[in-house]
Structures are given as C-alpha cells and as structure tokens.
Amino acid sequence: xxxxxxxxxxxxxxxxxxxxxxxxxxxxxxxxxxxxxxxxxxxxxxxxxxxxxxxxxxxxxxxxxxxxxxxxxxxxxxxxxxxxxxxxxxxxxxxxxxxxxxxxxxxxxxxxxxxxxxxxxxxxxxxxxxxxxxxxxxxxxxxxxxxxxxxxxxxxxxxxxxxxxxxxxxxxxxxxxxxxxxxxxxxxxxxxxxxxxxxxxxxxxxxxxxxxxxxxxxxxxxxxxxxxxxxxxxxxxxxxxxxxxxxxxxxxxxxxxxxxxxxxxxxxxxxxxxxxxxxxxxxxxxxxxxxxxxxxxxxxxxxxxxxxxxxxxxxxxxxxxxxxxxxxxxxxxxxxxxxxx
Amino acid sequence: xxxxxxxxxxxxxxxxxxxxxxxxxxxxxxxxxxxxxxxxxxxxxxxxxxxxxxxxxxxxxxxxxxxxxxxxxxxxxxxxxxxxxxxxxxxxxxxxxxxxxxxxxxxxxxxxxxxxxxxxxxxxxxxxxxxxxxxxxxxxxxxxxxxxxxxxxxxxxxxxxxxxxxxxxxxxxxxxxxxxxxxxxxxxxxxxxxxxxxxxxxxxxxxxxxxxxxxxxxxxxxxxxxxxxxxxxxxxxxxxxxxxxxxxxxxxxxxxxxxxxxxxxxxxxxxxxxxxxxxxxxxxxxxxxxxxxxxxxxxxxxxxxxxxxxxxxxxxxxxxxxxxxxxxxxxxxxxxxxxxx
Numbered sequence: 060x061x062x063x064x065x066x067x068x069x070x071x072x073x074x075x076x077x078x079x080x081x082x083x084x085x086x087x088x089x090x091x092x093x094x095x096x097x098x099x100x101x102x103x104x105x106x107x108x109x110x111x112x113x114x115x116x117x118x119x120x121x122x123x124x125x126x127x128x129x130x131x132x133x134x135x136x137x138x139x140x141x142x143x144x145x146x147x148x149x150x151x152x153x154x155x156x157x158x159x160x161x162x163x164x165x166x167x168x169x170x171x172x173x174x175x176x177x178x179x180x181x182x183x184x185x186x187x188x189x190x191x192x193x194x195x196x197x198x199x200x201x202x203x204x205x206x207x208x209x210x211x212x213x214x215x216x217x218x219x220x221x222x223x224x225x226x227x228x229x230x231x232x233x234x235x236x237x238x239x240x241x242x243x244x245x246x247x248x249x250x251x252x253x254x255x256x257x258x259x260x261x262x263x264x265x266x267x268x269x270x271x272x273x274x275x276x277x278x279x280x281x282x283x284x285x286x287x288x289x290x291x292x293x294x295x296x297x298x299x300x301x302x303x304x305x306x307x308x309x310x311x312x313x314x315x316x317x318x319x320x321x322x323x324x325x326x327x328x329x330x331x332x333x334x335x336x337x338x339x340x341x342x343x344x345x346x347x348x349x350x351x352x353x354x355x356x357x358x359x360x361x362x363x364x365x366x367x368x369x370x371x372x373x374x375x376x377x378x379x380x381x382x383x384x385x386x387x388x389x390x391x392x393x394x395x396x397x398x399x400x
Numbered sequence: 401x402x403x404x405x406x407x408x409x410x411x412x413x414x415x416x417x418x419x420x421x422x423x424x425x426x427x428x429x430x431x432x433x434x435x436x437x438x439x440x441x442x443x444x445x446x447x448x449x450x451x452x453x454x455x456x457x458x459x460x461x462x463x464x465x466x467x468x469x470x471x472x473x474x475x476x477x478x479x480x481x482x483x484x485x486x487x488x489x490x491x492x493x494x495x496x497x498x499x500x501x502x503x504x505x506x507x508x509x510x511x512x513x514x515x516x517x518x519x520x521x522x523x524x525x526x527x528x529x530x531x532x533x534x535x536x537x538x539x540x541x542x543x544x545x546x547x548x549x550x551x552x553x554x555x556x557x558x559x560x561x562x563x564x565x566x567x568x569x570x571x572x573x574x575x576x577x578x579x580x581x582x583x584x585x586x587x588x589x590x591x592x593x594x595x596x597x598x599x600x601x602x603x604x605x606x607x608x609x610x611x612x613x614x615x616x617x618x619x620x621x622x623x624x625x626x627x628x629x630x631x632x633x634x635x636x637x638x639x640x641x642x643x644x645x646x647x648x649x650x651x652x653x654x655x656x657x658x659x660x661x662x663x664x665x666x667x668x669x670x671x672x673x674x675x676x677x678x679x680x681x682x683x684x685x686x687x688x689x690x691x692x693x694x695x696x697x698x699x700x701x702x703x704x705x706x707x708x709x710x711x712x713x714x715x716x717x718x719x720x721x722x723x724x725x726x727x728x729x730x731x732x733x734x735x736x737x738x739x740x741x
C-alpha cells in the first residue's frame with residue numbers, strides 16, 4: 060500500500076515478477092483487499108501464487124517512527140514484517156515510510172548486529188554499475204566495531220544483489236594515507252586489514268570514489284553517509300534544474316534540447332534508478348524500495364529480494380561476524396599512531 | 401608561481417585587477433623574476449603598483465605538507481605568507497599546493513582559533529548564488545566549540561565576500577529535529593541558539609540544503625565536510641561524463657548537443673567557477689584559489705582578498721569569539737537529552 064503510487068505500481072510489478080521469476084516464488088500482498096483483489100484478478104498467473112492478506116489500516120508516509128510503533132499493529136506494513144518473523148515469508152518488501160519500516164522491523168525482528176537501528180545501503184551509480192554505500196540509515200555514533208560490521212554486511216549484500224563473486228571494500232576517509240582520519244576510522248582500518256576476515260578490503264577511499272566505482276562497497280558512519288548521500292542528491296537536483304534552465308534559455312538551445320531529449324531521458328533514468336535496499340542487521344530480510352519507484356523498479360526489487368533470500372547472504376555475514384571479537388581483541392593492543400593529520 | 405597554469409594566469413589576473421580595483425591597491429609578486437618581469441612589463445598600469453620579489457624556489461604541487469615545511473623557507477609561497485606576518489601585505493593569495501599552504505601559513509602566522517589547522521570554506525553553487533560550506537579543510541575531530549568557531553568565521557567571511565549584511569547559518573545534521581545527531585552537533589546547536597552571539601543562526605540543515613541555498617553558511621566538522629564536498633564533486637563529474645556519453649550516443653543526440661552547446665558551456669561555467677577561499681583561524685589573511693583557476697577566477701580572488709582586507713571581517717570574528725567562553729559555560733550545565741535518534 061506504500062510509496063507514492065501504492066498498488067498501482069506494486070500489482071503490475073508482481074505480475075511482471077510472476078512471469079520472470081521461477082514459479083516456486085509466491086507473494087503475500089498485505090493491504091486493502093477491496094483495492095487489491097480486482098487488480099490481482101486481472102493477472103492470470105496470479106492464481107495460486109498470490110495471496111492477499113487483508114489489513115484494515117496503513118502507515119502514512121508522514122507518520123513519525125514513534126507514532127508508527129504505537130499504532131502500527133495490524134497495518135499492512137506491520138503484518139508484512141510479522142510474516143517474516145513467523146516464517147511465512149522469506150522477505151518483506153515495502154515502498155512505504157522508511158523511518159516507520161525501520162522502527163517496526165527493529166521491534167518485530169530485533170537486531171542481530173549491535174547497532175542502534177538497521178543499517179541502510181544506498182546504491183550509487185558509477186561508470187562500473189553501482190557502488191553499495193552504507194550506512195545511510197543514520198546510525199550516528201559508530202565506533203570501529205560498527206564500521207567493520209557495515210563492511211561485512213555490505214559486502215555480502217553486494218554479492219547477493221549484483222552477483223559479483225568477490226566485492227571490494229573501501230573505508231571512507233579524508234585521504235588515502237594510513238595516518239588520516241579520526242580514531243574510529245583508523246581502528247576500523249586496522250581491524251579490517253589484520254582481522255583475518257574473508258573480505259577483499261582495499262583500504263581508505265575518499266568522497267569522490269563513491270561515484271568513481273573505485274571499490275564495490277564504500278563504508279562510513281551513518282552521520283557522514285546520510286550527509287554525503289543527501290549532498291549528492293542535492294547536487295544532482297541542482298544540476299538537473301540548471302541544465303533545464305540552460306537548455307531552454309534560447310531558441311537554438313531549446314531546439315538542441317528537443318533533439319537530445321532521448322539521450323537526456325536515458326541519462327536521467329540511469330542516475331535515478333533505485334534498486335531495492337535491504338535493512339541490514341535484522342534477524343530477517345526486509346527491503347526498502349524508493350517511494351517514487353516505478354513498476355519496473357519494484358519488479359527489480361522483487362528479484363533482488365529473491366536473490367537475497369536464496370543466497371548465502373545471512374550465513375556469510377554470520378561467518379565474518381564470528382571473527383569480529385577476536386579481530387578486535389588482536390588489534391586493540393596496538394597503540395594509535397601519534398600526529399595524525 | 402603555483403596552480404596548474406602559474407604566471408600565465410596570475411599576471412593577466414593582476415593586470416585586470418589593476419584596472420578594476422582602486423589604485424591604492426598594490427601587488428607583491430613572489431617568484432622567478434626572470435619569468436615574471438617581462439610579463440609584468442607588458443602592462444602599462446603595473447608601474448609603481450606591482451613589485452616583484454624574487455624567489456629562487458617554488459613548492460611543488462605534489463609536495464607533502466611536512467616536506468614543504470622542511471624545505472619551504474625562501475620559496476615563493478613561504479615569502480608571500482611571511483609578507484603578511486611582516487605587515488608588508490594585507491593578504492597572501494596562492495593557487496598552489498593546498499596542504500603546503502595550510503602548513504606554512506599555520507607555522508608562520510600561527511592559529512588564532514583553537515583548531516588543529518586552518519578551516520577552509522568551499523563555495524557551493526545554489527539557486528541563490530553560493531553557499532559557504534565549512535570546514536572542508538580536514539579538521540577531523542571537532543567538538544561543539546570548534547563547530548561554533550566555524551559558524552562565527554564562516555558568517556563573517558560570507559558577509560565580506562558576498563556583501564550580504566546578515567548571512568544566515570545552518571548546522572549540518574541528519575535531520576531537522578532537535579533530538580537528531582551526535583552530542584557535538586546538538587551541543588553546538590544549543591550554544592549557537594542560546595549563546596547571545598551576533599549571528600542569524602537558523603538551526604539544523606541536511607545534506608541537500610547545501611545546494612538548495614536554504615542558508616548562506618553551512619557548518620560541519622572537517623571530516624563530514626571533506627567527504628560531502630568530494631562526494632558532490634564526484635557526482636558532478638559522473639553526471640558530466642554520462643551526459644557527454646548520452647549526448648553523443650547517436651546522430652540526433654549529437655546534433656542536439658551541438659545546438660545546445662552554448663547553454664551547456666554556460667551551465668558548466670557556473671557549476672565550476674570557484675571564488676577564492678580563505679584559510680580561516682589564522683592571525684592574518686591567506687586565500688587559496690583553485691589550482692585550475694582561470695585568469696578571471698584569479699582576478700575575482702584578488703577582489704575578494706581586497707574586500708576581506710578592507711572589511712571588519714577580523715574584528716567581527718573577534719567580537720563573536722569573545723562571547724564563546726561564556727556561551728559554552730552557560731549551556732554546558734544543561735543535561736544532554738536522552739534517547740536521541
């Protein structure tokens with residue numbers, strides 16, 4: 060029921076997924092049965108693979124997380140996450156209110172990692188495809204341990220979502236040298252390098268590496284990640300509007316813009332296409348789809364959810380997480396270098 | 401001598417400034433006299449207003465700050481900063497190696513504010529002109545006091561550089577609510593709000609507000625600022641290259657791109673034009689100009705330097721800085737709110 064378009068996007072996405080995904084994949088649709096049933100009935104393939112679970116209420120897109128927790132029980136979002144806990148669903152997918160989804164998922168599924176709240180991965184376009192950038196979910200206070208957890212979870216996610224056997228990882232810093240940055244990031248660097256994890260850790264990267272595709276996974280704390288993501292989104296928005304102004308500033312430019320329109324549309328699509336982002340660190344699989352997602356975006360999110368559910372994602376995370384206490388103990392004995400710039 | 405283009409950009413910029421600025425403004429040019437003298441002699445207005453100070457050596461663009469400190473004495477950059485300390489020059493301006501300029505300036509002029517190193521302001525384009533964004537100079541460990549210092553210095557700089565009587569200030573955070581963010585940013589928020597400064601502080605802003613122009617000055621720590629700036633630069637670079645690819649992807653798009661070229665050039669210029677950025681927190685005025693600056697950029701930097709030197713910039717900063725100890729004492733008594741999200 061969530062997102063900017065609700066069932067008008069979700070139902071066609073499910074219909075598309077029914078034809079594209081193996082017929083062992085089935086769907087539970089949580090929401091207003093009166094709205095969902097007629098739309099589902101139009102799709103022949105839905106019989107036997109789509110089940111509607113009626114929910115009286117929905118979480119509003121503007122509701123605060125605390126409000127969503129108080130009155131969320133029985134809403135479509137709540138029921139979808141509960142189905143994961145009960146083992147009825149392998150994953151919950153929503154284009155609804157992000158803060159509410161995080162709060163409800165944390166309450167119902169509980170955190171597995173030692174985080175304030177689930178970590179969120181943003182897919183950032185690069186010349187090589189997409190960089191998985193985390194945490195953009197606003198875990199503001201991140202010590203070295205949390206940064207390493209993000210690296211472990213982000214790597215497993217990137218492999219499951221993009222099929223790359225051995226994703227590379229970088230730790231976001233203000234320079235590539237070992238002495239740069241604050242204590243947390245230097246400590247995380249040492250733990251990742253020396254901790255014996257099954258990870259292809261490449262060291263420090265800088266802000267512009269996120270869109271360069273220098274590494275597959277860029278790790279940072281939730282404060283920096285949230286700010287950097289929004290800063291990039293803001294820059295994209297400014298550029299788009301300035302470009303629009305420039306291309307309509309005179310008859311020649313306007314004619315040029317008309318001729319170039321196809322190319323520009325293709326460009327905008329690539330910059331904006333958001334695959335699904337999982338909420339990481341939960342005991343269960345929950346994916347967030349962008350509120351403005353199209354039917355094609357949402358269908359892609361369903362594919363990602365199936366890939367994640369069928370992958371070794373959870374086991375891989377657990378294996379590396381198991382190394383973490385020893386890795387922290389081994390490296391914490393080393394003194395921090397002085398004179399960091 | 402510095403920057404990507406050296407004297408070939410600096411001399412024409414000085415020539416332009418000689419005609420545009422009052423004839424009380426004079427220039428000391430530090431560098432290789434053999435290279436500078438013939439170029440200066442071509443400009444009639446230079447006589448009596450331009451003095452060449454010969455320097456045998458220059459700081460290389462790739463030299464590390466520590467290296468620049470060791471062997472910097474007698475270089476053109478060193479001499480330019482020394483002229484400020486000796487009261488011979490009201491400001492030093494360089495397009496050279498940023499790290500070296502910061503280290504040499506700190507050594508020669510000393511810090512006035514309690515910072516690891518000078519703070520750097522980046523001018524970010526917005527629909528309203530430019531947002532002054534600081535610190536992008538990599539002061540990575542910033543407590544509330546340093547954030548407030550950035551606000552005070554950034555506000556005075558914005559007024560002097562852009563002529564706006566009362567610049568507005570925002571503190572970068574992951575949300576606009578009072579409870580958001582880490583301790584440092586919430587404490588700085590309280591101090592700025594309740595400290596009795598002569599500042600128009602507007603509260604928390606988010607990453608996309610930097611390019612929206614929500615406030616004139618956006619304040620953050622040097623870690624987040626450096627990452628956000630580079631992330632925006634990276635996004636701009638990706639967009640430009642993707643756009644180029646899209647606009648040459650077929651004959652129609654290419655024809656369109658040719659027709660729209662003027663508009664696109666104008667757009668790129670606006671996005672890239674870098675006014676000068678001062679190194680803030682020093683006992684003296686030092687400005688950094690982008691290494692790739694054109695003659696027009698450099699001339700604009702000279703105007704900004706004159707504006708800053710003639711303004712009440714330093715006195716305004718000192719006045720608000722004088723309020724800081726009392727403001728910190730007043731607000732530090734308050735307990736931090738629990739349950740910050």
